[in-house]
Amino acid sequence: MPSAMVKLDDSEAELMPERALFLRGVRALVVADLHIGKSESYRRFGVPSADGIDEETLERLGRAAMRAGAKVIVVVGDLTHHADGIGEAEMERFARFRERIMLPIRLVEGNHDRGSRSLPPEWMVDRVGARFALGGMRFEHEPPEVAAANWTISGHLHPMLSVARGARSVEAPAFVVDRARKCVILPAFSKFTRGVRLEPRASCELFAIAEGTVVGPIGGAA
């Protein structure tokens, strides 16, 4: 079983190696920071970048949704990178993805989304503002400073586990489960990202994704 299971109060959440979280009770697939069009933004500025990044992002999203049997996809911010990165190819690619994956998509706005113009209607993305609630969970792009009554699922920071011991060192995208703040921070869904590097610590549990397997908890009180 490459996923890891965590209990968030009464809810069961599956941390998936596709960089997604699946809430079993409400069958919601939660992802953050897809940064669609980032590659294109770079090229428009003359920085070389590879083709196929968004393609891979969407393919993985579809795969995770089907594998989990999701009924809804919640994006907790930064679906797109910047308005200037959404060209015809990006429009077309996402529309094709929507022909295949017709689940409702709820977008909690992130800092990058606020800068972009309204999304094309054929993307069928339901913008739900800065906060959203579902099945006793809160969804908000930036992690809360203090715990709310319910658990919050966030993104924004692109957490990476960074750990070294002796000659070995590993950097890998990671989920952060912070029980004191009642908050889960998702790894960036896009692979074209760098983020906050976290060493294992007592205050939170880290679940790292390595070679298709979620490994954890690493650190935490246990």
Added chain:
Amino acid sequence: MSARPSGAACFSAEQWFASRAWIPHAFQREAWRRFHDGESGLIHVPTGSGKTYAAYLAALEEVAAANPRGAAVIYVSPLRAVARDIELALRAPVEELGLRVTVGTRTGDTSSRERARQREALPNVLVTTPESLTLVLASDRVEEILGGVRAVIVDEWHELMSSKRGVQVELALARMREIAPALRTWGLSATIANIGDAARALVGVGREASVVHAEMPREIDVKSLLPDSVERFPWAGHLGLTMLKPLIGWLDPAVSTLVFTNTRSQAERWHAAIQWERPEWRDVLAIHHGSLEREERERVEAGLKDGSIRIVVATSSLDLGVDFSPVERVVQVGSPKGIARLIQRAGRSGHRPGARCEVLCVPTHALELVEIAAARDAVARREIEERHGWRAPLDCLVQHMVTRALGGGFEADALFSEVRTTASFATLERADFDWCLELALCGGRTLSSYPQYHRIARGEDGRYGISTRRAAQLHRLNIGTISADASISVAFVGGKRLGSIEEGFIARLEEGDAFHFAGQVVEFVRVHDMTAWVRKARRADLVPRWNGARFPLSTALAAAVRRTLDEARRGEFRQPETRLAEAVLREQIALSALPAPDETLVEFCESREGAHLFVYPFAGRLVHEGLSVLLALRIARLKPATFAISMNDYGIELFAEHGFPFEELFSRGLFTRETLVADLLEAVNLGELSKRQFRDIARVAGLVFQKYPGAERSGRQVQAGAGLIFDVLREFDPANLLLRQSEREVYERQFEGGRLAATLEQLECGKLCIARPARPTPLGLPLVADRLGTTLSTEGVLARLEAIIGACSAQ
């Protein structure tokens, strides 16, 4: 420069010298004669001895007589900062005799008004930089503008020839030889060992290169400032301030002094420490290095010249342009790492004719005592290093193709023959040439759908020209980027720019982190619009680290170090530095051994930390970088492992977990040269080397634009390290041409002078001295202490992660 002055049309160097009561040196007369005989070559003389006039005056005689229109003499200097001083020197005879010759400067600092005037016609005598010369080549009237050039004089050729800017000069000269029939090229060079190679690179393949020597030996005294005992002296590191107080005791603001360091971080650190100890020197103490704003550097240079600044802590940024700011005393902090560099720096002191020059070396750790003693020996024997140019750097070729497309276009076959007349591209293969053409035409696979990367286009007549006006504009903006660092600006919030700093350092900073920069303490606020904004702070805990700024130990100095260590092995301690280091060297012998000059020392050691393998080829850090990843890869093939790798000028260390059987796996076969290229590339890919190379290459080849019209406004969404782009390309487009070139360049650089191959041969066939010390030795400790986190692993991420978690929970 106004209308041409009227006056005497004829000029004689001899008469002008006589009018000033100067007597020409024999080498000056020889240079003048050879120029008139139509020869090209190199003038090889110590600094400060009149080589500028040796190269220039014969050309001026011709120009004054011929009274041409447009450029006739081009003087190329690697330093913009001294262009003004050079112009004054070149102008002196013209003004004194009222010659009908115009003299002017064109560099990146030249005003747009002046440029516009120069577009009509260049001055007869033009002072310029390699970048600005290349910009002239990119003009569509280049044949008309440069067709009448009789002389190109290249200053500081010993420095230029081993950089990519030197390649730029070689390519420009190849072009000019085609369009200027009367052209003669003369270089000016300080002492290097392979002066013939340097001369040949300048005149082009298959042409006669003359060398004019002027041996005017000056006595050079290498002294050192020694600690009382070596006991409290550190064994490693290069920033050590142990000798700070003795140095401050020796410094005297009444005597102008240059304090040379080897790195910019070291300069910042020593400047801050001196200022802290001697706040009253505030106005007369200054810092100078290549990352500072030009205005600040010029202020310091001017202050040094007029005497208002007395003590300058500097890096090699003050190595050049020596004729223009002499000082009385010179200090070298740390090992000079090369003999020629030490001689050149020493040459700045005691500038009165006939005076001895003297340099005071300040060791920062115990092994530097040995290097200083060795350097003194090598200076006495005048064992100078060779300098080598770059062999066929394709990024420079791509840039040159676009330049040529702009400068009237080119035919592929003709350009191929032309670039092969340069020493750098003499053995260029046609396939590589076509590869570059392809890159300039369409940018390779990932970029082929983007018109801005189609920089040149093939016309119906088969000639290549520039594709669009935008491509032309971008190229002109970025021609200067060969020399630029991968860096971003540093500026005070709402205020003055301080200079630039490497992106990698800034990326690790958090808001509020304070660091030394430009001789001040500043606090990081944020990065915005490609600028790191800072404010003044009180205390700093960080000194910026600039990558790649450390010189490798030169072959000549390495050989001298090995000789000095051999003396110690035989129980001889005849110099003050080695006497002081005696205890350390005896400890090395007791624990392990000191190698004889024909031996390589290998140490196997199991410490509390884990298992170590040390190998000491004394081949300099660049070669060791290649050797260490190669050895790590080959051992890890025998047994999957993860190694931490460390290297310095003396040797390398591979470090693994407890019980790793280094000795069992070790054999001569590990050093075979047979699969060298393939193995090195594989190792380089597993390691981080090519990633570091990537950014520079992408920029020089014009694929990442540093300056982009309009980009100042909204560059925020594209702020990312080149490392990330590299990773993405590697995963999604592994065949990308840029990646291939980064590998290639790492490979070329490690092969500098065949030093890596020679080192491997020595390891495979020469004598080894094997030791099994109980703990890391004095030679090994610096490697253990300096481990910088380079690793090489043949284990997967998951295996590594599980091993780490296992090790943590076992505790």
